[in-house]
Amino acid sequence: MDTQEKIHAQVTGNAVVLYMKGTPQFPQCGFSGATVQMLQACGLQDFAAVDVLADPEIRAGIKAYANWPTIPQLYVHGELLGGADIVRELYESGELRMLLNPAGAL
Numbered sequence: 001m002d003t004q005e006k007i008h009a010q011v012t013g014n015a016v017v018l019y020m021k022g023t024p025q026f027p028q029c030g031f032s033g034a035t036v037q038m039l040q041a042c043g044l045q046d047f048a049a050v051d052v053l054a055d056p057e058i059r060a061g062i063k064a065y066a067n068w069p070t071i072p073q074l075y076v077h078g079e080l081l082g083g084a085d086i087v088r089e090l091y092e093s094g095e096l097r098m099l100l101n102p103a104g105a106l
Contacts, residue, residue, distance in 0.1 A: 007062055011078055014048035014075075016047035018035060018036070018050070019052055020050070020051065021051070022051055023049060024047075038087055038096060039096075059071070070083045071083070072087075
């Protein structure tokens with residue numbers, strides 16, 4: 001399985017996937033940490049997190065996968081929501097909570 005296939009499997013095989021620097025318990029950048037905090041503030045405790053610092057191929061590949069140049073990247077139900085700034089806008093407007101939990105599903 002090449003890197004793009006691996007990323008596709010991660011994105012489509014999990015309801016929520018966060019590509020980040022570090023882990024939810026130990027984020028290695030402020031943007032990744034802030035994104036984790038916003039997800040948790042929306043009540044999401046269980047989500048797939050991929051540490052791009054642990055895998056250089058994933059780090060480069062995820063940027064090409066959705067043609068998005070920055071990390072973190074948040075995917076919900078296979079769709080890229082965006083990076084930290086977009087996630088913050090969605091969080092502040094209340095949309096993030098609705099996207100993550102439209103009918104109590106997550």
